Amino acid sequence: MAAPVSFSKQIVPILADQCLECHRAEKAKGSYRLDTFEQLLKTGDSDAAPIVPGKAEESELYELLVADDDADRMPKKADALPEKDIALIRQWINEGAKFDGQDDKAELTSLLPQKKNQSPEKYPQPIPVTAMALNGDGKVLVTSGYHEVLAWDPETGKLRTRLSDMPERVLGLSFVKGGPWLAVAGGSPGRSGEVWLVNFAKPTERKRLAQMRDCALGVVTSPDGKYLVSGGADNRIRCYTLPEGKEIWNLEAHADWILAVAMSPDGSHVATASRDRTAKVMKTATREIEGTFTAHSVPVLSIAFAPDGQTLISGDADGQARPWGLDGKGVKDTTLRPAGRSAVLAVSYLDGNTPLTGSASGQVSVIDAKTRKTRSTLAKHEDRVNALLVFGAGEKQKVITASHDGEVRVSSSKDNKELGKFIASPGW
Numbered sequence: 161m162a163a164p165v166s167f168s169k170q171i172v173p174i175l176a177d178q179c180l181e182c183h184r185a186e187k188a189k190g191s192y193r194l195d196t197f198e199q200l201l202k203t204g205d206s207d208a209a210p211i212v213p214g215k216a217e218e219s220e221l222y223e224l225l226v227a228d229d230d231a232d233r234m235p236k237k238a239d240a241l242p243e244k245d246i247a248l249i250r251q252w253i254n255e256g257a258k259f260d261g262q263d264d265k266a267e268l269t270s271l272l273p274q275k276k277n278q279s280p281e282k283y284p285q286p287i288p289v290t291a292m293a294l295n296g297d298g299k300v301l302v303t304s305g306y307h308e309v310l311a312w313d314p315e316t317g318k319l320r321t322r323l324s325d326m327p328e329r330v331l332g333l334s335f336v337k338g339g340p341w342l343a344v345a346g347g348s349p350g351r352s353g354e355v356w357l358v359n360f361a362k363p364t365e366r367k368r369l370a371q372m373r374d375c376a377l378g379v380v381t382s383p384d385g386k387y388l389v390s391g392g393a394d395n396r397i398r399c400y401t402l403p404e405g406k407e408i409w410n411l412e413a414h415a416d417w418i419l420a421v422a423m424s425p426d427g428s429h430v431a432t433a434s435r436d437r438t439a440k441v442m443k444t445a446t447r448e449i450e451g452t453f454t455a456h457s458v459p460v461l462s463i464a465f466a467p468d469g470q471t472l473i474s475g476d477a478d479g480q481a482r483p484w485g486l487d488g489k490g491v492k493d494t495t496l497r498p499a500g501r502s503a504v505l506a507v508s509y510l511d512g513n514t515p516l517t518g519s520a521s522g523q524v525s526v527i528d529a530k531t532r533k534t535r536s537t538l539a540k541h542e543d544r545v546n547a548l549l550v551f552g553a554g555e556k557q558k559v560i561t562a563s564h565d566g567e568v569r570v571s572s573s574k575d576n577k578e579l580g581k582f583i584a585s586p587g588w
């Protein structure tokens with residue numbers, strides 16, 4: 161006979177991926193939670209026992225997995241689970257629904273099998289940089305790796321450390337002000353999404369804030385270090401308090417993927433860019449939507465607040481960047497046209513509210529907000545510029561740009577001189 165099904169090894173991964181987002185302490189749909197084993201056994205609104213050991217067909221949880229009616233079936237608003245997952249759950253219940261963990265009050269996610277390190281020691285080819293972040297003093301630059309986050313000395317391009325067991329693709333990174341926490345967003349496309357808080361000084365100390373069914377595409381923390389906001393392929397934006405990582409709200413803010421998130425310099429506002437062709441601004445504390453910007457006629461790929469906190473810039477798939485106000489109204493007749501006319505994948509600002517864009521053609525353009533034309537170009541990359549960040553002020557202001565071919569460049573914004581470059585992949 162085949163070995164009995166293991167709850168922690170085989171069932172928890174399914175529940176964590178497919179069910180947890182709607183059934184946990186902060187959000188218990190149908191008054192039902194399955195964030196601990198103890199909770200999993202308790203009945204919700206229906207008063208039907210979710211699990212009757214030995215009897216799958218009498219267990220509400222199982223019955224809801226195989227319900228014919230889409231409206232009743234779990235996971236709600238999604239395809240039914242794959243047959244093999246349903247069969248495993250059925251077998252586990254029929255075998256007595258045994259708990260093989262230590263503590264039935266412990267978070268189920270703590271039972272998830274530890275992934276073994278899946279990152280290559282040396283990369284066979286450079287990995288695209290899809291996200292990066294700089295710590296407060298500018299001495300540590302983190303970039304996205306495969307199942308890991310890579311930390312570099314941005315001046316020398318020397319690898320400092322590798323944070324392993326991270327999402328397959330890392331799509332958002334943000335240091336929490338004051339340290340030691342780093343926010344990491346990502347996932348495996350079409351399969352799972354994750355948002356983590358990792359102690360940069362002690363990477364085994366980490367907390368999974370969210371688990372979704374598709375990738376988390378962006379994360380940002382407020383400049384005052386109080387909030388964390390993430391957005392992703394479930395069209396939702398989630399807001400957490402720091403350093404606890406407690407979810408305070410969760411909103412389906414868009415009709416399509418949220419591709420980028422940004423926060424105002426004072427942390428009071430959050431902005432989102434979406435494939436639904438709109439961008440939005442909302443209040444961080446209350447999730448109240450203050451403005452919806454609808455002037456882009458194609459997906460909005462990137463977004464940033466101006467240092468003055470009063471205007472934003474959003475970049476689109478058509479090669480346009482547009483400035484607008486917190487009320488969602490465009491600043492009249494000011495479409496900016498970065499050099500190259502290709503998708504604007506990253507936006508930011510230099511001193512003096514001067515817009516900066518990174519595009520699919522590899523160009524990084526400094527834009528004159530008055531004439532709306534490119535004033536100068538910095539760091540021409542050979543591949544799409546996925547991420548850019550601005551560090552410091554005045555004469556010493558630096559721009560760090562990263563591209564799909566794995567290259568990171570550091571330039572001076574004063575004279576556009578290149579100060580350094582390296583390939584952000586171990587072994588290169």
Ligand code: HEC
Binds near residue numbers: 182189220235
């Ligand atoms: C998108 C949100 C969502 C997801 C994902 C989800 N559920 Fe639900 N679930 C609900 C809602 C809402 C209800 C309340 C009943 C209803 O509206 O059908 C519910 C009710 C239930 C109930 C009945 C509780 C009771 O006693 O009334 C069980 C059991 C349940 N879900 C299990 C699961 C399992 C197992 C999964 C994963 C395979 C899952 N759910 C995924 C939203 C969700």
